[in-house]
Amino acid sequence: MNRFADLLDMLAFTPSRNAKLALLQEHFRAVPDPERGYALAALARDLDIPSVKPAQLRELIATRMDAELFAYSYDYVGDLAETIALAWPEKTPVATGRNDAPGLTEVVETLIASSRAKGPALIEDWLDRLDAAGRYALLKLVTGGFRMGISGRLIKQALAGFGGVNVNEIEELWHGLAPPYLELFAWLEGTGDKPVNAAAAPFRPVMLSHAIDEADFDKLEPADFVAEWKWDGIRVQATSERGVHRLYSRTGDDISHAFPDLLDAFAFDGAIDGELLVARPQGTEVETGSFSDLQQRLNRKKVSAKQLRDYPAFLRAYDLLQDGEADLRGLPFHARRERLERFVKGLDPDRFDCSDMLSFSTWDELAALRATPPSAVIEGVMIKRKEAPYLPGRPKGEWFKWKRDPFLIDVVLMYAQRGHGKRSGFYSDYTFGVWRDTGELVPVGKAYFGFTDEELAQIDKYVRNNTIERFGPVRSVRAGLDQGLVFEVAFEGINRSSRHKSGVAMRFPRISRLRWDKPPAEADRLETLERMIDTPR
Template sequence: MKLFANLIRILDSTNKTNLKVEALTDYFRQALPNDKVWTIALLSHRRPPRPVNTTLLRLWANELANIPMWLFEESYHIVGDLAETIGLIIPTTENHSDKSLTTFLEEIIALKTKSEADKKAYLHENWLALNYYERFVFTKLITGSFRIGVSQKLMTRALAKAENLDEDVLAYKLMGNWDPNRVSFQELILDEKSSDFISKPYPFYLAYPLEMEIEALGNPADWSAEHKWDGIRSQTIIRDGQIFVWSRGEELVTDKYPEFQAFAKVIPNGTVLDAEILPFPNNEIGTFNDLQTRIGRKTVSAALLKTTPVILKVYDILEWKNEDIRTKPYQERRQILEELFAEIKSPGLPIRLSERVQFSTWDELIEERTRSREMRSEGLMLKKNDSPYLVGRKKGDWWKWKIAPLTIDAVLTYAMRGHGRRSNLFTDYTFALWQNQEDGTRELVTFAKAYSGLTDAEFRQVDDFIKKNTLERFGPVRSVTPQLVFEIGFEGIALSKRHKSGIATRFPRILRWRHDKKIEDANSVEDLKCMIIGNDEIEE
């Protein structure tokens, strides 16, 4: 545990990629095999379930620190992170613990079924046996919200370096549904097992945003384009007569989409498709808001299958006839994919080919991009014809060229403190639009939250305004005198019964502070609904 806590301390103290890779490499060369497995799991978002809720954590930590609860809460709001607050307020003793990371995690997993008295005693004992940073990491593990500034790609690079393995092969090994509590380091990383192959997906290839002028890409004849669909990126695998569906988050979601089982009867074994899962109500592409009714459901009812059907929109093929074809040029993979779809003789299947955009000049592609919202897409994907299917995010061969966001002017009405380096500032904002009332008056109605888009100097100015213009406090939330107007951008919009405004926005963020506008000039909920009408998304 000491070695792991020291690793997290180093990773948390630098933004330099090379230093992070070096620290991870040194750690993997020193750590115990089981601790390596758990570290890989934690850094690839495989965490044990939380055994204690945060209310009890706060209460028990406060008792041990022997300070007034109001002081603990104020400290928490200032620090912005519960584990860090607990690590700071509990006094460090001369006690110490030599338990391994694996031992701690096994105890945390077992803790879930214990009584509250046993949980409290366990936490008090270990909080007092750890130094500040060990206590911070231990509490992070307890909360189940372990996040650190390291991507899985960086972790994979360091592990490959430490174990002298091929990075791409290692990335493939770490894909899939493995359990850190049941697999050894030898089995996970070092052994080769053909039985593991049947359900495993490939690492996803990701595109960079196109921020240059499109003409800078060179000859249009060297490129292919298609629409960028707004759904769930997935890989669908058909091997040995079975089908496996993986999300980009490495979650096996086969049972969430039972309609895809029919693919195994018409698509040959040894096929892996890279595709987007899209909502398809009324035989047309729906909104991401439609798709959310399927996400997170433990069971998919017959009624849900009927009201929110989905399709698989396929744009690449990674394996064909049991052969990994990722090294073949995109143009060649696309030809194989089109031939596969020509052979599928079941028109009722919920599977579609993502059509390529036909263009010979960049101007023609620019014009096609303007049709994106009409097509229910986020913009265009550009892929070089000779590009292989790589691992992770690489610059040069694949670009995503998204359309400009929808925008609206809204009023700041609520604020919360931020996190990390902004934990002492109010930077998480709630915005509202005007709505007409039956008596002829107008009322501000909340519609979106956003916490990015301003400069550090602007955040400090807004924070100063919030502190001087607080109307009410609701725990960490403050209501604010409605006075500041901001331009809010978002990718998509749909009707929603879960929001007070009746509308849900997708990926809202602050575009700019409108110093030139008064709150009377802000937009209304009706203006927002007009955007939906413009996209043909309102249904009576």
């Protein structure tokens, strides 16, 4: 575990993206199979270790230290694995790099072969043989949740750089590979053939857009572009091949299990790029649900019959990447769009339709359409060059997104919670509220980004100096008409919600600026938020 622990430590304290890539590539070069493959799987969250759960780790530490002392320590540190690693009492003096420390390969293969009943005893023995860094690596391995700025895309780019291949080749192979990736590393090192993608319905790297600036319009000719609505769902890729149906997120994660109702309608061979929504056909029209409706279906291991009935999944198609055996990505957009419209006509209209193309001849005309969208679930427009092929990544000058301006509202800080990882020493997760007519402050959302490190330190100091109650890791702060901290919060959308005390739910709230100058009594009221539900920005 020592080499894996060293890698985690260096990644955690390396802010530069290029430096992280270099660290990963050096690890792949220096560490032999299968250890480097297990490290890759752990960082890519492709390692499933069912024999140990967090609750069992809590039971383990309870045998070694006072439960209340651990609770205080966990509150301060903010991360279960890190707290146990630091607090675990060592039976004998431990020297860094001791030769009886277990290796990553031993740990992974032993745990995968073990039952849940035997897993905790294995962890306990290894914790006694490891130093603090090794214990942290072990516990992160079994709990997951690495917070080091390592995305799946960055890992694949590190592999591409290590082997001198295009990252898109890695992307298209990825879902046909399995830990410890022996064939992949042999190919990248030039000692083996390129792996054959045995996975049917593979993921194809997505094409992304650039946010458009006002100055860009002077350089672009409207006649060279088309436009369509940008819907407020999640970007997905629906792929079907040889009877295998898969639904991928934009980053290539397989989310098929959460949307069986949509997959049952995959009566095609091909790959569609589109927006996942909750929608209900109403005759010839489709009633599109809010993002809050879609959240009822996201990140679920199992979907109930009620969720399937109340929040039916729907795909609004933007592009066609594959039609049968024909790869269409090299064709210009307008040709792919013609194929897409014919393709979708053959699919179940209760589950699929095409995004509408917008008619405009000047940018001013498109601006007018953007300002008055026909649905609250539209967050702007997409502008696409007619001749653009489908290129992975974010090619310059081909696709642009022109989002509507965000909503802005002034709120009052009510609760603060410690962050994780680098923020574990700060109160960085904030619950905020607005006023009711009765003078009561009601919580309406949470935010944990949008501020600088300097502002974080200022807010943290305010929280500590103005705490009135504690609830585990959460602090309640002074928040009244005469005393409190006001935030300006930006958010992308709002809708009614029976799950929230306020009756409303925000989409992507983030702190826009701190309003030290504004008294809490002048923060916004709940009626203001309620009016925003049906009012265009």
